[in-house]
Amino acid sequence: MLSGAKLRTILAVLSLRAEGEVRRDELIEELDLVRTAGDAINAVHAHVARLRRWLHRHGGNAGLVETVHCGYRLNIDRDAVDANRFVRLVEHALNLAPNTPSVVATILEDALSLWQGDALIDALEGPLVTTAADELYRWRAAARATLIDAWLALDHNQKVALNARKFISEDPLNESMRARHIIALQRMGRYAEAVEAYNDAELVLSRELGIRPGTELRATHDPATQYTIPSAVRHRERAMTDARL
Structure with missing residues (x-):
């Protein structure tokens, strides 16, 4: 593992913008070098040089981290970074036709399998990393909600019940996920639960x-109210709005 929080942060930021430039002034702010280093630009150069040496020792070529006009660029394919691949897969799933729940479920299962812990946990909490992590969590919430909808459309109620319970434990105020959990239990005849x-x-x-509870959640409990399962594949705007709630 790459040692040093500053080096891990530089690698994380470069990876998230793979094939794109990260400016030196952004890295200076991200690493808080204005406050901690007398010569912030030289400090950034020194950290990047250390990162290059580490990458070279671990099989990277000399041009993997390239110096560009105002900063640096990591020369790898964007999909080589799990975070970037995850977002691309979720975007694709959210844009598919609503009559393809099995395809959507497969894509989102693959996307969510890329999560191996908290987002960017080993990097410093600078503005770029914090913004990127927050965005990844919003995409994950949208992916989870849309996957649950696809499973409901496919009548995979056991999967919904098991996974919704896990998602609720991480986000207990998510009323939409709680509604999906309840409707799956009802479908399986587990009315007491x-x-x-x-x-x-x-x-x-x-x-x-x-x-x-709001209207959606109350509808699962009130026999006089007809509960309607959300579309298996929602438009991206609605999914991302749900993710922010």
Whole structure:
């Protein structure tokens, strides 16, 4: 593993912009070198030189990190970076026709399998890394919601119940995910568990936000209200909006 938080941060930022330029002034701010280094530009050069030596020792060629006019560029294919490949796969899935839930599910299962822990956890929390991590989490939320919708359309209710419970444990205020969880339980005839799941949602929302469940969640609990499963593949705008809630 690459040692040194600053070197890991430089590699992370260059990787996220693979084939694109990262300016020196951006790296100076990201690494907080204005405050900690007397000559910030020379400090950036020194860190990049160390990164180049490390990459060379681990099989990288001399031109892997290229100096360009105002900064640096990592010369690798964008899809060689898991984060970039993940976003591309999710974008593709969200743009597919709504009558292809099996295709959408396959793509999103592959995309979500690329997550091996928290986003950019080994990098410093500078502005570029923080923004990129937040964006990745929004894409992951959209991917999860759309995958659950695709599984519901395919009647894969056991998958929905198991995975929705995991997603809810990480995002307990997500009412849409709780609604999907409940409808899967109801479909499998696990009505007592569905009622328990609704009561838990009501308790959490009241305790944490001081609100009652919204329309979508209430529809899973009120026999007089017809619950409609969301489209298996939603437009990108709606999916990303849900992810931000």
